[in-house]
Amino acid sequence: MIASDFYYLGSTMLNASLSPSSTELVINVLAMVLEEGKPLDRAYSHHFSGLKLAPSEQARITYVTGDLLRRLNFYCYLADISTDEIARMGSRLLNAWHMANELPIPKLQYTLAIEEDDFYQRLEAAKQQAALFDGCPEWLDTLGQEQLGDDWAKERAALAQAPKRYLRVNPLKTNSEDLAKRLAKEGVETREVPGVPSALEVISDAALFRTECFKQGLFEQQDAGSQHVAAAVGAEPGMRVIDACAGAGGKTLAIAAQMQGKGRLLAMDVEQWKLDNLKQRARRAGAHNVETRIIASSKTIKRLKLSADRVLLDVPCSGLGVLKRNPDAKWRDTPDRLPVLVELQREILQSYSRMVKVDGILIYATCSIMPQENRQQVDAFLAANPHFSFIDDETVSVADTGFDGFYLARMKRTAESA
Known part of the structure; x- marks a missing residue:
């Protein structure tokens, strides 16, 4: 499996807790990235290889992992752990993520509980620290302020958001209108992108690289x-x-x-x-x-x-x-x-x-x-x-x-x- 073949939740919020097995997968992916220094796509490939995950569950795992990494120091602060303790205390981190997103705690056999009063005190304190709330490490926040001044705050906040998904229409084989219609028939909803005529934004959860449109070279995924x-x-x-x-x-x-x-x-x-x-x-x-x-x-x-x-x-x-x-x-x-x-x-x-x-x-x-x-x-x-x-x-x-x-x-x- 290649990284581009992962299923995708887009900007859709998770509306249910992760299963115990998916929670463990998230922890293992994070540990490989943070402790072994592996790129995220390779960590996904390693841990997903050979598993028969439902497309929706794979999407949930990648969504949660991505959100945790975009704001890792924020969620570690809420869990009262350091970033190098995730392999050992990952259940506590995942509990904090679920609490922050107002979801029930996953039902793990072994878990490190979080005291609610302490959690909510930390959440309120984090809201007063913009860089921490945006998941920005200190070195990057210092660099951003030096380079961009007052403009850095809005860029920092934007970089903490989940990415949207865009396609580039291949005019050697099709056009935007025809591609959008053909993708819709395969269950992929899209919309035009103002100012970028070659682009379509994908607004549904879909495995794009399983579509016939992709196999026929009608589009590439490109921001x-x-x-x-x-x-x-x-x-x-x-x-x-x-x-x-x-x-x-x-x-x-x-x-x-x-x-x-x-x-x-x-x-x-x-x-x-x-x-x-x-x-x-x-x-x-x-x-x-x-x-x-x-x-x-x-x-x-x-x-x-x-x-x-x-x-x-x-x-x-x-x-x-x-x-x-x-x-x-x-x-x-x-x-x-x-x-x-x-x-x-x-x-x-x-x-x-x-x-x-x-x-x-x-x-x-x-x-x-x-x-x-x-x-x-x-x-x-x-x-x-x-x-x-x-x-x-x-x-x-x-x-x-x-x-x-x-x-x-x-x-x-x-x-x-x-």
Whole structure:
């Protein structure tokens, strides 16, 4: 089972307690993530493998686990335990979660009870501590305040919410209206997303990746904010386009659709397994103009010097704009990681920009909302490279849009070099 195949509760609130067996599964997944440092999707795969869970129960488990991780320090505070005690005192944490959500306590054989008066005193105290109530670790709250000032509070609160579920319609095979009708016949309800014409929001609980629509390549699951970044590339049929940090290729496939399958789209990455996954997705989507190439050394970049009409650099970043979708990251990361990423971003921007031809467009993007990774990087690059000119930039706010948080900037090469 892959992470994308998990059933989904969306923003639906749980209306009944977890069963004892599901409670144990939540505790075990949390322990694997927090004590062993495993990514959440791998922890799900490990613990769900071989189990014959009903789709609704699997959805309940992932919903509760996600909510706990988005506000882990808040729920640990209510349970009066530390984050490194979950394997041993997980039942107490789950009891606190159920009490906070006004649900009956799960009927476990062995459980650590919570005294009600103490719980409600802690709940009232937590409401007076905004960062704690939003489930934000101290290091992240300090960073957010330093980077975003007064805007941080609304972003922090938005990152504590459950993510919505979005599809990107594949125009190589269908359109929004037809896809919505076909999905409805398979029991999947959707609605249009204002400002993002390629997107549909899924508003029902469904196993999307079991549908015939998915198997036929009519859509990809992709956040609306990510689709907005891909749209900014502005690729046209017949162009030569490079997605130089392609990963598994969500934005690559969106760009292929812009190009209507005409022209050359080169997807590059430093990890072959990601490109292998992209090849499979491209075949399903009918994106026949996608080529993949591993970045084996700096020579790979040099050979493509001044060759592309568009170069997208969706660089490695802190991921601090997508924490509601990847909530485990804020409990694994530390502030020491950010300077390393910033330097890597600078190196990629400087090196990979050589692939943009004169009058071509460079698009720099991150899934972060922190200026240190975003506009500050762009300003430093432009200061060192006067043969590029600034066109525009945008931060996709989590709070203002409900999407994941992203940044994009577009720059034009005006000469081969300064």
